Amino acid sequence: MIRNGEGIVSFVTNNAFLDSLACDGVRKNLAEEFDEIRIVNLGGNVRKNPKLSGTTHNVFGIQVGVSVNFFVLHPSKSKARKGKAKIFYHALPTDWRRTEKYDWLEKTGDMQKVPWQEITPDKRYNWLQTGLREEFETFLPLGDREARGNNSKLPPIFGHYSRGVATARDAWAVNFEKKRLSANMQRTIEVYNAQVEAWHREKNRPVNVEDFVNYDSTKISWSRDLKNDLQRHRLGEFEQAKIRPSAYRPFTKEWLFFDRLLNEEVYGFSEIFPKAEVENIAICVGCYERKAFSVLAVAQIPDLNFYGDPAQCFPFYTYDARGTNRQENIPLSALVRFQSHYGDDKITRWTSFIMSMRCCIIRAIASASPQI
Numbered sequence: 168m169i170r171n172g173e174g175i176v177s178f179v180t181n182n183a184f185l186d187s188l189a190c191d192g193v194r195k196n197l198a199e200e201f202d203e204i205r206i207v208n209l210g211g212n213v214r215k216n217p218k219l220s221g222t223t224h225n226v227f228g229i230q231v232g233v234s235v236n237f238f239v240l241h242p243s244k245s246k247a248r249k250g251k252a253k254i255f256y257h258a259l260p261t262d263w264r265r266t267e268k269y270d271w272l273e274k275t276g277d278m279q280k281v282p283w284q285e286i287t288p289d290k291r292y293n294w295l296q297t298g299l300r301e302e303f304e305t306f307l308p309l310g311d312r313e314a315r316g317n318n319s320k321l322p323p324i325f326g327h328y329s330r331g332v333a334t335a336r337d338a339w340a341v342n343f344e345k346k347r348l349s350a351n352m353q354r355t356i357e358v359y360n361a362q363v364e365a366w367h368r369e370k371n372r373p374v375n376v377e378d379f380v381n382y383d384s385t386k387i388s389w390s391r392d393l394k395n396d397l398q399r400h401r402l403g404e405f406e407q408a409k410i411r412p413s414a415y416r417p418f419t420k421e422w423l424f425f426d427r428l429l430n431e432e433v434y435g436f437s438e439i440f441p442k443a444e445v446e447n448i449a450i451c452v453g454c455y456e457r458k459a460f461s462v463l464a465v466a467q468i469p470d471l472n473f474y475g476d477p478a479q480c481f482p483f484y485t486y487d488a489r490g491t492n493r494q495e496n497i498p499l500s501a502l503v504r505f506q507s508h509y510g511d512d513k514i515t516r517w518t519s520f521i522m523s524m525r526c527c528i529i530r531a532i533a534s535a536s537p538q539i
Contacts (some may be wrong), residue, residue, distance in 0.1 A: 176201075182208055182234035191292040198252040198288065203239035207233070209259035209268055215459070216261065223264050223459075237278065239383060243292050254294060255283035307504060309452075309481050309523065324498035324523050325481040329435030331451070332425065333471040336388035340424040341415060341470075348410060352424045356403040358386045358427075362480070363397050374382045390431050403428050411443050414451070414465040416473060423468055439482045442490035449482040450524050464525040483520050 169176060184190040185208065197204060209213075211225030212232030222228045237337050259268055262337055275281060279523040307321055310328040334340040339355045342348035355444040366372060373379050376394050381387065403426075413423035427433055440447055452473035461474050471477055485496045505519045506512050 169240060173240045174239075176238040177236065179233060179235050179290055182206075182210075182212070183233040185234060186293070186295045194288065195292040197238065198254070198337070201238045201252050202241040203237075203253050203255070205237040205239070205255045205281075205283065206257070207281060207497075210258065210259055210261050211268075212340065219261075224262075226265055228265070239457070239511050254286050254288065256286050256294070257281050257283055307501060307535075309450075309527075310479070322498060322504065324501045324519065325496050326498045326502050327435060327438060327485050328479055328481045329439060330432070331469040331471040331473050331478050331480060332423065332430055332434065333427075333432040334423070335390035335392070335431035336429070337470075338430060339388055341421050342419060343415065343421050345410060345422045348422045348424060349405075350406065350430065351407050352410075355387045356429065357403050359393070359397070362387075363400060363402055366397055367400055392431050393429075396428055401428060411440070412467040414467045414469040414472065414473060416475075417461070417463055419446045420462040420467065420483055425468060436468055437488055438485045439480070441486045441488055445484075445486055445490050445493075447482050447484045447486075450481040450520075450527060451478050451480045452527055453478050460531050462524070464524060481523070483517070486501055 183194045187204065209226050210232055211219065211221065211229075213219050213221045213225065213230040215232070219225070226233055242254055259271060263271075286294055308323045310322075310325050311323040315367045333514075337353075339351050340348075342351065358381070366376065366379060369379070376398055380389055380394065380397070384390065409424055409426050411423050411425045413425075414419040414422075415419050424430075425433065425436075427437070439449060447467050448464055449469070451463050451465045451469050453459075453476055465473075465480070469478060469480055482496050484493050486493050495516045497519050502514070502516055502519055505522065506514045
C-alpha cells in the first residue's frame with residue numbers, strides 16, 4: 168500500500184513485462200516511479216518453452232510465466248532517485264516443477280532470504296538482456312518509417328515494408344477453392360451493395376449505421392471500415408482478377424479476394440503484389456514477441472496473422488499501382504553500407520537481401536535454442 172508517497176506495491180502477475188521488447192515503456196516507467204524493485208521470476212511460460220507443461224511446471228497450471236513483484240517507495244527519496252530505481256532479481260530454475268517452486272516459496276518465506284542479484288538496465292530499458300543487444304545498436308534496421316527522407320546514421324535496409332493483408336472477413340474473402348471463393352464474394356458484394364443503396368434511399372434511417380445494417384453472418388461480415396464505406400456510398404465490384412494466390416499461414420496457400428474495399432486493410436501490398444503476374448519475394452517476420460520469432464520468404468500476399476500473430480513483410484521489389492515501374496527495394500545508402508562493411512563493391516542489392524534473410528534465420532534459430 169502507498170500512503171503519503173511511501174510504501175510497497177506487491178502482487179503476482181504475468182512475467183512477460185520482464186523481457187518483452189514491447190514492454191520497454193513499462194520497465195522505464197516502473198524504474199522512474201519507484202525507488203526499489205524486487206522480482207522473483209517463477210517461470211513456467213509454456214508458450215516460450217514447449218518442453219514445459221503448464222499443469223506441472225507453472226505455479227497456477229497456466230501457459231504464461233509468473234512472477235512475484237515488489238515495488239517500493241522509500242520515505243522522502245522518490246524525487247531524488249527518480250528514474251534510478253535499484254532493481255533486484257531472482258529466477259527459479261526453468262525445469263523446476265510446481266511442487267519444487269511451492270517448496271522453495273514456503274522455505275524462503277522472507278525477502279531477506281532470497282539470493283538477490285542486482286541488475287542494471289541498458290539505455291533501451293532492458294533488464295534481463297542487458298549487454299546482449301548492445302551490438303545490435305550498430306546493425307542496420309530492416310525497416311524504419313521515421314528514417315524515410317532523413318539522413319539517418321543507420322539507414323534501413325528496406326525502403327518499403329508492410330504488414331500482411333487483413334480481410335476482417337476471412338470466411339468470405341479466403342478459400343482453398345477458387346470457384347467457391349468467387350461465388351462467396353459475388354454473393355456478399357451483392358448483399359453489401361443492396362445495403363448501400365437502401366441506406367442512401369432511406370429517408371428515416373437511424374442515426375447510427377449499426378442500427379441499420381443486416382448482421383446475418385450467412386450473407387456478410389461487417390467491419391468498421393466497411394460500415395464507413397457504406398455511408399460514403401462506395402459500391403463493391405467483383406472482378407476475377409482480384410482473386411489472388413495468398414500465403415495464408417506458413418506452408419499453407421489459399422486464394423484471396425484482394426480488394427481495398429472488401430479487405431479491411433491491404434496496407435502497402437498494392438506496391439508489393441499489385442497484380443497476380445508480378446514477380447516478387449518478401450521476407451516475412453513475426454515481430455510482436457507474443458509467439459516465437461519466425462521468418463519465411465513468401466512469393467504471394469501473406470495474411471496479417473501469417474504466424475497466428477501480426478507479421479511484417481520486407482519485399483525485394485516495389486511496383487506502382489499498375490504493376491509497372493519495378494524497383495529494387497533496397498536504397499543505395501543501405502547497399503553502400505553492405506559494400507563498405509564487407510569491403511566488396513561487387514555486392515548487389517540481391518546479395519544484401521539474401522544476407523538479411525540469413526540474419527533473420529539466425530535470429531529465429533537463436534530464439535528457439537536457448538543454448539545458442
